[in-house]
Amino acid sequence: MTPRALVTGASSGIGKALATELAKRGWKLVLVARDEQKLVNLAEGLVNGPHEVLCGDLSTDSGMFDVCARIDADLEPVTLLVTAAGSGTSGAFPWSPMTEEETMLRVNVLATLRLTHTAAHAMKRRRVGGIITVASTAAYWSAGTYAASKSWVLLTTLGLRAQLDKSGVRVMALSPGFTKTEFHARSQTDPSGVKAWMWLDAEDVARQAMDDFDAGKAVCVPGRRYRALVETVRHLPPGGRSAVLRRLAPLRSQAKVTPLPPDSSQD
Numbered sequence: 001m002t003p004r005a006l007v008t009g010a011s012s013g014i015g016k017a018l019a020t021e022l023a024k025r026g027w028k029l030v031l032v033a034r035d036e037q038k039l040v041n042l043a044e045g046l047v048n049g050p051h052e053v054l055c056g057d058l059s060t061d062s063g064m065f066d067v068c069a070r071i072d073a074d075l076e077p078v079t080l081l082v083t084a085a086g087s088g089t090s091g092a093f094p095w096s097p098m099t100e101e102e103t104m105l106r107v108n109v110l111a112t113l114r115l116t117h118t119a120a121h122a123m124k125r126r127r128v129g130g131i132i133t134v135a136s137t138a139a140y141w142s143a144g145t146y147a148a149s150k151s152w153v154l155l156t157t158l159g160l161r162a163q164l165d166k167s168g169v170r171v172m173a174l175s176p177g178f179t180k181t182e183f184h185a186r187s188q189t190d191p192s193g194v195k196a197w198m199w200l201d202a203e204d205v206a207r208q209a210m211d212d213f214d215a216g217k218a219v220c221v222p223g224r225r226y227r228a229l230v231e232t233v234r235h236l237p238p239g240g241r242s243a244v245l246r247r248l249a250p251l252r253s254q255a256k257v258t259p260l261p262p263d264s265s266q267d
């Protein structure tokens, strides 16, 4: 069976780097994101083509269903699912806009739930496959809704791995730390206070992820320093963990406060 990976979030950052790394390692790709032009450009530039482009918004039911249908299809089957699409919010809950919170939950959690559910059934049926979800080191030490969504990804992936043990389907969670991508600009967060050593390159993250997946690891935390930090911090109580993170990586929201609409009841 031709190794074929469906990568969500392939238009940018970690997803794009994972797609590039997979193509170099001989995989055919199904590239998923909203920005069609970026996906087409990537598909044309990657080695080992031709690659497929599947444009869709994973915060919508129709976008999720289209991607699930491709994962389930037995013609040119997808043998590896990588769920890298993700978003954050421009402020901390409850000061963040509710629409951003709901979109984040749909992309980070609901789409991951539906896509991995479909992949688990299709791959178990075919007795072969792999699933890589993208969590975050935020799952270990941050508080708030983004961190909670990434804790959900991490714990769900570990449960899925246990359920698919000996089924021929390998499962791994990728938990990167701060990585140079469009993520912080998109979520209008100023990461300039983050210590320089904490920044990872998406290409290094992707290479480490695929090495660890090939080695059968359950979780990949790229970077020796991050692995040491996660090990140290995970034994602290939650308040202590967040305090360490605030010291090492203070983040500030750059979002403008939206003025309340004029009170129409006075008209």
Ligand SMILES: NC(=O)c1ccc[n+]([C@@H]2O[C@H](COP(=O)([O-])OP(=O)(O)OC[C@H]3O[C@@H](n4cnc5c(N)ncnc54)[C@H](OP(=O)(O)O)[C@@H]3O)[C@@H](O)[C@H]2O)c1
Pocket (backbone or CB within 6 Å): 008, 009, 010, 011, 012, 013, 014, 015, 032, 033, 034, 035, 036, 038, 056, 057, 058, 059, 060, 084, 085, 086, 087, 107, 134, 135, 136, 137, 175, 176, 177, 178, 179, 180, 181, 182, 183, 184, 186
């Ligand atoms: N950067 C970090 O520091 C960091 C650290 C830990 C974990 N992560 C996680 O890594 C993953 C990738 O993020 P990144 O850092 O590479 O950020 P990025 O450069 O902003 O890329 C995000 C990707 O997700 C796609 N995406 C976002 N919303 C989508 C939607 N509604 N439907 C379909 N695709 C959508 C984007 O494509 P389109 O806009 O074209 O749709 C883009 O390809 C995320 O899950 C993030 O939480 C990032």
